[in-house]
Amino acid sequence: MKKNTKARSYVGKEVFIGIDVHKKTYTVVARFEEEVVKKWTTKASPQSLAQQLLKYFDGATIYSAYEAGFSGFVLHRELEAHGIQNIVVNAAGIEVAVNNRVKTDKRDALKLATLLEAKRLKGIRIPSEEEEAHRLLSRTRKQLVGDCTSVKNKIRMKFHQFGLIDADETREMTHKLVTETLANSPSKELAIVITAYWSVWKKFRRRNQEN
Structure with missing residues (x-):
């Protein structure tokens, strides 16, 4: 056949x-x-x-x-x-x-x-390209704020670990506070670590302000 x-x-x-x-x-x-x-x-x-x-x-x-x-x-x-x-x-x-x-x-x-x-699927709403771009900007800004907070908390924990601040210290980790606390650093290694963290924080903050 x-x-x-x-x-x-x-x-x-x-x-x-x-x-x-x-x-x-x-x-x-x-x-x-x-x-x-x-x-x-x-x-x-x-x-x-x-x-x-x-x-x-x-x-x-x-x-x-x-x-x-x-x-x-x-x-x-x-x-x-x-x-x-x-x-x-x-x-x-x-x-x-x-x-x-x-x-x-x-x-x-x-x-x-x-x-x-079988017509058993339901689609989600598709955002416009403008909405998607705005959402990206909003989420990035939120992420950068979270990153800034995370870095500052790491600095706070290091200061507490080496007895430079009290466990219940609630002051904002400002440039002035970090600089003054670093002046009492017990080692250059800690100063290097904190300076590196602070440099990262400033970059995150600058990017957040740009966005």
Whole structure:
């Protein structure tokens, strides 16, 4: 019997794509009419993946999904720009079978594609690029404030460790206080350590003021 080698047509049909995102690669699984029709791994290039999907499933309405995480929304925006209907989902909201908790890249991508096809995935709200930039600035400022506090607490602990301040000392670790306390340092090594911490604190503070 002659084997049918005619290529499958996706024109006017719906294809569902699950994407497991990693730093260097994307693992992709495609489902069509309740069966897996393609699995592959490609470099983590949003534009390249979008072009692949349009090439492999020419003429189809393409739906895709990936988990929210470190990769942000660049991939989402690129897929949408190419006419691919993508959602980003919260990992905590993805169904996990009791007897199927082993995670692999292909299994995770398959799960996303399967649930997407079954309409059992809900996307999170995607911030605008302006909102994302503002959020980055706000979070960075908060992190820098936390870093400043952490460094000052380390200085305070060192001073207390060597008996230079009382355990219940509550004064702010200002430049004046640090300088005066260092004048009574019992060793040059401690002075070097505190000076290094204080230098770091000043850098954090300057960056915080710039932001």
